[in-house]
Amino acid sequence: MVAGPTSTGPGKDRLRLWIRLLRASRTIEAELRERLKKEFDTTLPRFDVMAALYRVPEGMLMSDLSRFLLVSNGNVTGIVDRLVSEGLVTRARRNGDRRTSMVRLTEEGSKAFAKIAAVHEGWVGELLGSVSEEEAKRLTGMLKSFRSNWEGRE
Amino acid sequence: MVAGPTSTGPGKDRLRLWIRLLRASRTIEAELRERLKKEFDTTLPRFDVMAALYRVPEGMLMSDLSRFLLVSNGNVTGIVDRLVSEGLVTRARRNGDRRTSMVRLTEEGSKAFAKIAAVHEGWVGELLGSVSEEEAKRLTGMLKSFRSNWEGRE
DNA sequence: TTATAAAACTTTAAGCTTGAAATAATTGGC
């Protein structure tokens, strides 16, 4: 996924773009993962889950988390399990529908996340430092249109 | 990593960009992974390794592969193990330096990859269909400058 | 009702991923 086109011809530009996109996100992701580990002894998936929950004090269902984070159901189960055992998150069975459980950040989890998120934002600013604010906005716009276009399909 | 900024203020544009970038690549990656599995019964990491080797008939060292694919050493070991057991790749100990081994695609591996790569390119074209060729080139340029900037650090 | 399907979630097996420790081979200084 990270190697270049194997020949030249039509349609290569999008392939090239995809490879660049992937290399860029992998590079940044690897750096962030490493720093999260070193500085906060946590992982990217845990951070993702906490970030999702932080926006929503009333909590999210497991399936909401899964959909939002673009990962499988079973995956979320494991990550939330670990967050629960670390006291950062709670899973509360609901009376209305006993199949579902509402996942929330604990007080501790919320504080911990806020601390990490502030530093994290700085890291991203640093790692994307070579992209001007202007470019950042334009790129974001393009990716947004990709996204909405994507949602139209399937 | 996939949730939005938790507040507003300076430096948010790069954070937003990062989140969009990550969501886009995860979306595309998930789709490609699924298709590779369904259509060719293979995985993204195997495809990556084969793509890297395809460009270089004389082969690559394990450490070259690791560096090129931006993954850890131990990771490559496992993937190459599986490719070897599937007869798609060979690992040849070198006389010059007996610590290293040269990894090459087999005849079969090369044919298999060529077939997959052609279809894969079509998929990428389709999935990035909403990005015009023009935009694709400009975006690629931006990401290229990010890359070279990155290589200057660390 | 009462089966039958659908939904929410968990479990499982296989594979991917990392960082760290272990092995083995080479290189450099003495």
Next chain:
DNA sequence: GCCAATTATTTCAAGCTTAAAGTTTTATAA
């Protein structure tokens, strides 16, 4: 030549990831 450091790779433990199968609960509808 010899020993320490370096280099290339593998092994390992822990965690992430998916798809598929399983469990429990709720909804549907005859």
